[in-house]
Amino acid sequence: MKDFYKIGEISEMYDMSRDSLMYYEKLEILNPIRDDNGYRLYSISDIWRLNLIKELKSLGFSFKMIKEYLDKRDINSTNKLLINGIELLDEQIYTLLKQKENMRKRMYTIADTYENSNLNNIELNYLKKRKGTVLNGQIKRDEEFDLLIQKLQKKYNNKFGILGNNSVGSVFSIESLNKGITTDFESVFCFLNDDAEDYNIEFEEGYYVTLIYAGDYTNNTEHIQHMFDFIEDNKLIIRGNPIEIYKIDIHETEKCEEYITEIQIPIKC
Template structure:
């Protein structure tokens, strides 16, 4: 077995990039010497440090803390850092369990839409008040919606997911509807759980005329007009901007016929 290894050999053996190895040298963790050809040569007696670095970095220990430990090791400091590893692992386990539960919820959400949604049926339903995050902006294209919902998600520190979320939607522009235009919107939003403490709008409780349709959202004019005729025939009064909720859209499927969208129009009987 050799006493010294070149940087390329060390990089390959440990799966650590050259830049990282040179950074460890820069901060004084590794101290290779140069051979007669100017190549960095690593003493095999110092390579044990890379085993610990890889373990600690996998748990996101900062390099400063790793260096402090490598420079001053004792039984007590080893016990301390191993206990910190345990705490970090417990935290990761908690995060993974939460992430798993979140994915299960989203899968259930998709399945619920598929199994329980009544298509092309008008209903009048009473909906309790709903907390939401909303971003106001003029929207005329699908690309605008995608950009804005991503912006909303980032603005609120990723407080909601997009894939498998059937609570994301848009509020129609009433002015555009009055001009016979049904593909212009004034905001994007995401409904939240009742116990959420961070939100910027509450959708009023009350009666809504609802209709679910499948296929392209460019066909929403047909279904909106059907809803408006129903409202007029029953002498209801629209009391706020209609909304669309994208229960299944391009994020869940590339097959347009599988899209499921719900129109909700708030009314006074």
């Protein structure tokens, strides 16, 4: 067995890049010596340190914790390290269980939307006040919607997702609707839980003319016209901008016929 190994040999032995080894050196958790030509030489001492670093990394310890442990090791510090490791794992398990439950809820939301949506029926519904987060911005293309949603997620610290979320939508431009244009929107939004404290809009409690339909968004023009006819026939008055909620969209399926969209128009009775 040799006393010293070159960086290429260590890189191959540990299936590790040279950059990683040099990064360890920068962190001062490895300290190879240099030969007369300036090449790094790793000693037997570096080998056991690398073995330990590799194992501690696989257990989820940070480089900061690894360095502190390597700088001062005894039975007490080893026990303390392992206790900290158990606490870290408990936190990770909790996070994973939350993610698992979140995925189950998304699956339920998608299934419930398909099974219980009353399609193509115009209804007059009383909806309670809803909290939300909104971001203003002119939208005339689908790509602009996703760009604004990304900005909204960033603004809201990524506290809501897209996949399986039937609470994301857009606010129509009522001015454009009055001209027969159904592809212009003023903002994007996401409904939040009733107990949310961090919100910047409240959708008013009251009556809404609603319609849920399946299929491509090009059907909007026909559906909205039917809703306007319903409002006129029943002598109702629009009291705000209509909204469109994407219950199932391109994020869940690439088949337009599987899209499910809800339009809500706030009215005065």
